[in-house]
Amino acid sequence: MLELKSLYRVFRDPDTMAALAASIAKDAAHLSEPLNIMEVCGGHTHTIMKYGLPGLLPSNIRFIHGPGCPVCIMPKERIDQAAILAAQPGVILLTLGDMMRVPGSHGSLAQQRAKGLDIRALYDPLDALAIARDNPGKTVIYFAIGFETSTPMTAVLLEQAERLGLDNLLFHINHVLVPPAMDAVMAEPATKVNAFIGPAHVSVIAGADIYRPAADKYHTPVVVSGFEPVDLMESILRLVRQKNDGRSEVEIQYSRAVTAEGNRTAQAKVNQVMEVRDEFRWRGLGPIPKSALKLRDEYQHRDAERVYGERLPIVEIDDHKACQCGDILRGLADPTDCRVFGRGCTPQTPLGSCMVSSEGACNAYYRYSGGPNVL
Amino acid sequence: MSFKQSTSLKQIQLAHGGGGLEMAKLIRELFFTAFDNPILAAEEDAAVLNLSGPCAFTTDSFTVSPLFFAGGDIGKLAIAGTVNDLAMMGAEPQYLSLALVIEEGFELAKLKTIIQSMAAELAKSGARIVCGDTKVVPKGCADGLFVNTTGVGRVLRPGLSAAKLQPGDAILVSGDIGRHGAAILMAREGLQLESDLISDCASLWQVVEQLLALPFELHAMRDATRGGIAAVLNEWAVRSGVGIALEEARLPISDEVQGLCELYGFEATDLANEGTFVLALPKRDAEGALEVLRRFDGGSKAAIIGEVCEDHAGRVVLTTAWGGRRYLDLPQGELLPRIC
Numbered sequence: 084m085l086e087l088k089s090l091y092r093v094f095r096d097p098d099t100m101a102a103l104a105a106s107i108a109k110d111a112a113h114l115s116e117p118l119n120i121m122e123v124c125g126g127h128t129h130t131i132m133k134y135g136l137p138g139l140l141p142s143n144i145r146f147i148h149g150p151g152c153p154v155c156i157m158p159k160e161r162i163d164q165a166a167i168l169a170a171q172p173g174v175i176l177l178t179l180g181d182m183m184r185v186p187g188s189h190g191s192l193a194q195q196r197a198k199g200l201d202i203r204a205l206y207d208p209l210d211a212l213a214i215a216r217d218n219p220g221k222t223v224i225y226f227a228i229g230f231e232t233s234t235p236m237t238a239v240l241l242e243q244a245e246r247l248g249l250d251n252l253l254f255h256i257n258h259v260l261v262p263p264a265m266d267a268v269m270a271e272p273a274t275k276v277n278a279f280i281g282p283a284h285v286s287v288i289a290g291a292d293i294y295r296p297a298a299d300k301y302h303t304p305v306v307v308s309g310f311e312p313v314d315l316m317e318s319i320l321r322l323v324r325q326k327n328d329g330r331s332e333v334e335i336q337y338s339r340a341v342t343a344e345g346n347r348t349a350q351a352k353v354n355q356v357m358e359v360r361d362e363f364r365w366r367g368l369g370p371i372p373k374s375a376l377k378l379r380d381e382y383q384h385r386d387a388e389r390v391y392g393e394r395l396p397i398v399e400i401d402d403h404k405a406c407q408c409g410d411i412l413r414g415l416a417d418p419t420d421c422r423v424f425g426r427g428c429t430p431q432t433p434l435g436s437c438m439v440s441s442e443g444a445c446n447a448y449y450r451y452s453g454g455p456n457v458l
Numbered sequence: 459m460s461f462k463q464s465t466s467l468k469q470i471q472l473a474h475g476g477g478g479l480e481m482a483k484l485i486r487e488l489f490f491t492a493f494d495n496p497i498l499a500a501e502e503d504a505a506v507l508n509l510s511g512p513c514a515f516t517t518d519s520f521t522v523s524p525l526f527f528a529g530g531d532i533g534k535l536a537i538a539g540t541v542n543d544l545a546m547m548g549a550e551p552q553y554l555s556l557a558l559v560i561e562e563g564f565e566l567a568k569l570k571t572i573i574q575s576m577a578a579e580l581a582k583s584g585a586r587i588v589c590g591d592t593k594v595v596p597k598g599c600a601d602g603l604f605v606n607t608t609g610v611g612r613v614l615r616p617g618l619s620a621a622k623l624q625p626g627d628a629i630l631v632s633g634d635i636g637r638h639g640a641a642i643l644m645a646r647e648g649l650q651l652e653s654d655l656i657s658d659c660a661s662l663w664q665v666v667e668q669l670l671a672l673p674f675e676l677h678a679m680r681d682a683t684r685g686g687i688a689a690v691l692n693e694w695a696v697r698s699g700v701g702i703a704l705e706e707a708r709l710p711i712s713d714e715v716q717g718l719c720e721l722y723g724f725e726a727t728d729l730a731n732e733g734t735f736v737l738a739l740p741k742r743d744a745e746g747a748l749e750v751l752r753r754f755d756g757g758s759k760a761a762i763i764g765e766v767c768e769d770h771a772g773r774v775v776l777t778t779a780w781g782g783r784r785y786l787d788l789p790q791g792e793l794l795p796r797i798c
Contacts, residue, residue: 091720100780135782312780430790441723451784 094311095134103316104139110323117143118326119275120319121268121414123261124282125152125442126310132451134312144319147275147414148444150264150368151282153229153257154181155412155437155444158366159400161257162187165226167394168255168387169200175218176202177211178226179233181440186433188400208236212243215252224253224387231293232284234258234376235349238356241378241385255387256377259363261285263374265297267365268414276414278322280315281307283337290345291335302331309337356382364399366436367412408435411444418448425449470564475594485592488570492577493556493587505588507553512616514549516540517608525572525602527645529637529656532605533572535732537579538661540609542681544585545666546735548615551585558590559604562597572603583663585609615670622677623698627766628744630737632665632751633658634710634759635687639729640718655714658756660733665754672750674743681735685789688727690736691774692788701770704786707779710759728789738766 093099111118122128128148131137137146150156166187169176176192183193183204196202201221205211208225215223227237237258244252261282268274281294286307294305304325308318318336325332335341356379363375378386388395402408405423410416418424418437428434430446437445473480490499497505520536530538537554544551556576560569580587641657662681669676678698680690695702711719711726719726733756739747744762751760769775774786 095779097779104780133784134778135784138782139780312778312782450787450790 091311094309094313096313099313100139100316103313103320107144107316107320107323108141110320110327111141111144113327114143114323116277117145118278118323119145119147120278120280120322121147121149121276122280123149123151123265124280124285125155125440125444125447126284127280127282127308127315128444129442129447130310130312130315132447135451136312136315139316140319144323148411148418149268149414150365150412151230151261151285152437152440152442152444153233153259154185154440154442155408156259156264156365156367157182157185157228157257157436158364159187159402160364160396160398162192163189163400164388164395165192165255166195166200167396168224168226168391169195169202171222171391171394173221174201175214175221175223176200176226177205177214177223178202179205179208179228181442182226182228184433184439185436186439208233208240209243211240211252212247212249215244215249216247219251222251222253224255226255226257228257230259230261230282230285231289232282232287234353234357235288235346238349238352241356241382242352244385250384253385253387253390254378256357258357258376259365260359260374260376261289262293262297263371264365264368265294267368267371267374269297269301269303271413271415273415274413276303278303278326279305280318280322281305281333283307283309283341286335286337286341286345288346288349290343291333291341292343293345294333298331298333304331305333307333307335307337307341309339365412366402367409403434406435408437408445411437418445421445468566470560470562470566470569470594472562472594472596475560475592481592485590488573489556489590489592492573493580495586495588497553497586497588498590505553505555507588507610509610509612512613514544514547514611514613515609516543517606518543520605520607521601522642523601524645525568527657528641530659530732531572531575532603533574533576534579535659536605536607537576537585538659538732539681539683540607541579541583541585541661541663542733542735544609544611545583545661545663546618546679546681547611547613548618548666548670548676548679549611549613550667551583551609551611551663553588553610554580554585555606555608556587556590557592557606559593559595559600559606561600561602562594564602569603579661582661585611585663615676618676618678620678620680620694620697623694623700623702623738623766624677624740625700625766625768626741627677627738628741628762629691629702629704629764629766630739630744630747630751630760631682631687631710631734631763632662632737632760633734633756634712634715635682635731635734636711636715636719636726636729637734638732639686640715640726642730643718643722653714653718655712655718658731658733660756662733662735665751665757668750668753669737669747672746674739674747676737676739678738679735681733682731684730686726686728686730687736688725688774688786688789691786694738695774696772698766699771701767701772702764702774703767703769704764704774704776706776708761708763710761710763712759725789727786741765
């Protein structure tokens with residue numbers, strides 16, 4: 084086992100945290116307007132809440148939670164498509180983690196599994212190869228989700244399936260892209276966002292430069308941050324300093340893993356098998372042009388959307404009327420603003436997927452701060 | 459089928475649960491030999507027990523995959539689990555029942571290993587298996603082996619309860635947390651991790667007996683099984699109508715467990731323990747109790763992790779090393795690894 088403790092201990096050091104908190108307080112006193120930082124990625128939201136960071140910051144710095152959770156932004160019709168695929172004769176449906184819990188029109192995939200459908204959560208997408216190999220008489224469909232971070236794994240899985248001749252492994256592609264979602268957030272006239280913490284895992288693959296257009300167009304500083312408490316505090320300090328200096332640059336705080344151009348090999352693998360879709364409907368944000376990927380024509384034999392196309396409804400299905408996930412994902416509301424938060428909507432009985440996911444903002448608020456009695 | 463033929467079988471057959479010759483042989487040669495005691499050997503319809511005064515009574519079913527894991531197996535788990543449930547109520551474990559649901563085709567050698575493991579674990583507390591039941595179900599109807607154990611014990615210290623916590627109590631944990639849950643996750647197909655991590659699976663009666671023998675004013679004890687210490691402390695906070703304040707830096711967590719949590723996005727406080735318990739008692743007795751806990755196997759990392767307070771009634775508040783605070787909530791749903 085790796086000595087992981089040595090890798091993260093320094094990033095949770097109490098003295099460093101106290102020093103950063105003091106520097107932020109000192110510099111933030113000079114801000115001409117409140118700093119409303121959108122942390123686009125749900126992983127950052129959870130770090131912020133899990134480590135109690137808001138309590139260390141002055142009142143003119145606040146977080147606005149963004150749409151960067153692959154589970155939260157999945158519209159219901161796509162989950163329904165997954166359930167329909169799983170119900171086809173001889174199909175094994177595979178997906179990742181929290182996707183099992185998101186409510187579709189007829190319950191979650193976990194509930195469909197309890198009814199007898201063969202739906203499995205993978206630890207590693209490449210486990211799909213063994214499942215396809217061990218079930219030659221069945222059609223194995225990988226319900227692929229995630230941002231730029233997880234897309235290369237899907238591309239590698241497809242490449243391996245081709246190489247091994249596993250013709251019974253199909254894909255339902257739901258991979259989405261971060262920059263168009265940031266544009267959608269900033270296009271909202273009521274947005275208060277004036278700084279971004281850039282999703283770091285995304286940039287490990289896609290590079291930090293993907294945020295440069297947003298920084299230029301909206302005059303917002305962007306800092307690509309790691310996920311440890313010290314990473315986030317340092318990133319906040321950098322944002323405060325950029326704002327005080329009147330700069331709107333893309334800075335890489337997470338330099339131990341992120342470069343400006345990203346992982347070119349991974350990008351090439353993705354480009355080889357996938358291309359940008361004309362449009363994809365995001366939960367809460369609506370249809371966003373060029374915001375998602377699909378399989379290229381030469382891989383249509385592996386595309387579950389094409390193979391089972393006639394059976395997959397494409398009618399848009401809206402969320403429960405009381406659910407305010409849309410406003411939360413657009414950065415217009417906090418989880419605690421939602422009138423069903425913690426009452427009609429809890430992790431056990433979620434109305435919306437922001438309450439489901441271990442990257443969802445509502446889940447983070449409910450779990451770590453108890454909602455209305457925020458610590 | 460002749461008696462001779464049946465003895466050469468290496469797998470459990472439906473006949474082993476049929477009530478006939480094969481079942482009698484299995485019970486006598488395997489179970490009675492391993493759990494030898496006069497009450498069981500009497501083979502009556504029910505065990506006749508000598509009970510007096512307040513008794514604790516508990517039951518638990520065990521379904522674990524894989525059946526064998528680093529640090530134990532389903533048999534050890536079933537005995538330790540029931541012994542510990544009794545011990546946590548201040549009761550000396552005395553009599554256990556054992557019910558097995560075995561899947562047709564289950565390897566006899568594995569069953570023997572599991573039964574012997576149970577016998578070895580029983581010896582640590584002095585409890586005895588005095589009655590039992592065996593069912594064999596067709597292939598595909600069970601995941602190898604399901605075990606149920608029920609236990610009865612004599613209450614030596616009445617009044618221990620989840621509802622008895624008081625502001626000012628110290629909260630102790632008897633060892634490092636999350637090892638069983640982490641060991642099981644690592645043993646499952648799919649993770650393919652290498653580690654020296656072993657489950658904490660163990661009977662706790664010996665250490666509890668020592669605690670009961672000393673004049674500590676114990677308020678509550680609970681083995682932190684499924685749901686980990688997060689589940690125990692949340693239940694205590696609700697049942698006692700108090701808040702519980704934990705210091706994150708004081709939580710004893712091994713490097714291996716923390717490593718798994720970092721990799722998969724879990725929290726050690728949510729992971730199961732099978733030989734680690736949480737204890738609430740007045741602060742004045744905390745250091746003394748800690749000394750007792752540290753004397754026993756697996757107790758070297760025992761620690762005072764927090765205290766009971768009047769604020770935040772019904773909730774557990776975790777304070778980070780730099781003073782950030784957040785709730786430690788109940789674990790929810792299946793433990794699934796994070797997506798990215």
